[in-house]
Each structure stands twice: as C-alpha cells, then as structure tokens.
Amino acid sequence: MANADIKLKIPSAVFYIDPVRAFIGTLAKNLGFARKRVADIQLVIDEICSNAVHHGSIDATVGIKLQIRSDAHSLEILVSDTGSRDNKEKHWLTPERLSEIEANRSPSNEGGHGIFIAKSLSDTYEIQINAAGGTDVRVVFKLLKPTDIKP
C-alpha cells in the first residue's frame, strides 16, 4: 500500500460532513483498522468537523479543509477552519477556551462533549492557530495496536 496524502475542501455546512465521514470510514477500513476503531475514527471526524462548522468557518462559503495522510502505521487527519469574519470567533479553540470547555464538561450537559470525544478516541490530538485566522485540529490514529489487528 502506497502512502497517501489526500486533500478535501467542503463547504462549511453540516450537510457535507456525512460524505466525509463515509469516505474516511471506508479509507480506515481499507487501511486495516478494526470495525470498532473505524467507528471511533468516524465519530472523531464528525465531532471535529461539526466544531469547525459551528465555531470556526461560520461563513459557509469559506469552507473547511481536510488533509488526510495514511501509511502502513497510521491515519492522520488535519481539519482546518478559517475563522469567521467576526473577530470574536477567530481562533475559537484557544488553549484557554479548551481548558474552560474541559473544566465545564458534564454528562448532563447538552453540549461541550466533542473535544472530549476527539481527545479520548484518538492516539494524538493537537490544536493550533493557523495562518488563515482559524484553528487547525490534528488527530492521529495508530494502526499497529493489538486491538486494531484484524482477526
């Protein structure tokens, strides 16, 4: 299997998250991730893209970029939003905001679980401010774990 570097750009609207989730699910399955892990990866992508739509690239025309890299050992996905025209929403996921979200998370809350899910289910989770004025979220899923080896 050759290493892959795939780039996608979708409009910033939840309607387009499902096709991305389906594509990444198929890719993860074909890379050899176990079925449970494929479901985890799809959930993480749903959560990250949803946050990008709702908090990052609020203007649907600016879109969300995904960069997907895979090799024999891992699947790496970078989701980049551009921030909105409203300065208050630029860099929405700052370290301070992240700490606040994590501190306030409660099972009985209706929201605020997406980042927790992404951090819990990925092997690597990183956020950083990008040059476009938005937020980059990078997650990595490692393939060579005993639970990921197909029976």
Added chain:
Amino acid sequence: MDSTKLMKLREESGIKILEIKTDLSSYAASDLRKVLEGLLAEKAEKVVVNLSQVSHINSTAVGALVGVAKRLRQNGGDLKICELADNLTRTFNLIGASSVVEIYESENSALAAF
C-alpha cells in the same frame, strides 16, 4: 434531504415511540432536536427512542436526547432509549450520558419501565 422523514413516530398506551431510521450525525441531529422539541410542544410526557437502525451517533444528538429527557422529567415524564448498537453504547458511556438517560436492550423493556 429532510431526515425527519426517517424518524417515525407512533404511540402505544400513551407512550410516544420515536423510531430513528438514519444515522445521527450533525446534520440529522438538528432534525432530531426539532422532532423532540415537537413532542415537548405537544405536552408528551413519556417517550421511548428506538435506535435499532442507527449505526452512528454524535455528541450533538446525544445532547439533544439528554436535554429533552431532563425537560420531560421536570414535568413528571421521561425519555428512555432502547436497542443501541455496541458503538452507540460506547459513545453514551464515554460521554457519561448513560448515567443521565435510561437505556434498555429492547423496546418492550423500555415501555415496561414506565
């Protein structure tokens, strides 16, 4: 596409049963919230949500179910969930929502719990 068409509502012994026939990603989650809000507006008290045909649920959809369950309880009712696939159960457990909303293996057991 309007995913509310894939959310079928019926009633048994005064209990509203909402059967979801679509994955609950962000797109469908907003429609789920609309349907549940509609039940609240109709003054429904007892609601069972059957997720047997759902293979994916995200935190927005879980949050909608948790929120409506809490509001129904304030009025003496409740929302119970049934027939979750393993990965959905894991999502509820991960968030902690399984300690907030009652989950049942079958629709009959959820109905009987009222």
